[in-house]
Amino acid sequence: MNPTLVMLLAGGVGSRLNIMGAHRAKPAVPFGGVYRIIDFTLSNAMNSGLTTIGVLTQYKPLSLMDHIGTGEPWDFIGRTRGAKILPPRTGQMDSDWYKGTADAMRQNIDFIESNAPERVLILSGDHIYRMDYAALIAFHTEKRADVSIGMMTVPWEETQHFGIGITDEKQRIVDWEEKPEKARNNLASMGIYVFNTDYLLQALRSQKEHDFGMHIIPAALKNDRVYAYPFKGYWRDVGTLKAYWEANMDLLDESSGLDLDAWRLRTNVEEEGLLGDRKPAIVTPAGTVKNSVISPGCVIKGHVENSILSPGVVVEASATVTASVVMHDAIIGAGSRVDQCILDKLVQVGADAQLGVGSADLPNRDKPKHLSSGLVVAGKGALIPTGHKIGRNTILYPWLKAEDYPKSDIPPGETIRKSGSDY
Secondary structure, eight states, rough: OOOOOEEOOOOOOOOOGGGGGGSOOOGSSSTTTETTTTTHHHHHHHHHOOEEEEEOOOOOOOOOOOOOSSGGGGTOEEEEEEEEOOOOOOSSSGGGGGOOOHHHTTTTHHHHHHHOOOOEEESSSSSEOOHHHHHHHHHHHHHHHHHEEEEEOOOGGGGGEEEEEEEOOTTTTEEEEEEOOSSSOEEEEEEEEEEHHHHHHHHHHHHHOOOIIIIIHHHTTTTEEEEEOOOSOHHHHHHHHSHHHHHHTTTTTTTSOOOTTTTTTOOOOOOOTTTTTTOOOEEEOEEEEEEEEOOOOOEESSSEEEEHHHHOOOOOOOOOOSSSSSSTTEEOOTEEEEEEEEEOOOOOEEETTTEEOOOOOOOSSSSSOOOSSSSSOOOOOOOOOOOOEEEEEEEOOTTTOOOOOSEEOTTOOOOOOOOOOOO
């Protein structure tokens, strides 16, 4: 019998990440230069001594599936180990897709039963954090719980985004509010659940509801033992552009608590185009780097400061990159200025272009809830022509060409789309 089976929910649509989530699942979004967001959950499981994991995919899963591969980078390979990709049991109807967290588990009851675990640990693949799941499981066992939920205190103004637990003095959850407008507590669910297997299977079979936070957990409180496992430490939901950018910037702040080396974070270094065939990074005599992450294959001829550069990024002579996240094989042209940007893979910034100019007070006109913090976001393969100026809070859609720009000076808060784009 396998004591603990891990079920990792990794099929979410990163809608608030806008064009960064348009062609990949949110857990597959690159992070910190050479990693992906899902690496944190996979590494946590590995470092906690867990050996069998089912990865539930759904939305545009190919890059995520390529990244996970056999699971070998995280030691999920061997006679008693394994990582299994679990797509929805899709047929001809949309109803065959996962409708929620509980429905995703329900569609994979056969996988759970075939592993015969004592308990099931359900995780999300889109958060940046380190947790010892062994301590959570020990807490669950000690409390003789039917369900244990990883929870942490959040600022009161953020409670509306979470499931909120009200607990007694023994950490038993006595009431639950799912994304309340006015919360009675600020102890928030992290989307981490431990279920005794028999209890989980009975709940899934007896209830037809689709979501743990909205349905399964509130129902469990009536008669069963549900406990809150308190977590203290670094944790970020990087579901928004601002949060994603801030988490990357935290890598450059020693006081943030985000320490990838100490966390023993792993990734798939053999994934095509990532690290395996990259040459060492080069900083030329004219190039300068300050407080930045520079990945293999980068060539720095200009100045990079407070930024995260993924493999293969080229910063040409006299160019400046500050407070930005630049992904694989992007080219920053000579004399250009890139400030507070998120640039996806293969972006090309023309010579003497300026990204991140003007006021940050004007949110994006099309998506004000997605982009209002002053960032410029460019999708995969977008071209920013020579000499163009791009205002803050601007969204540049993937694969833009010079002819897609109505003018060379784009004011803050605009969105530039490619004619005929699928995005």
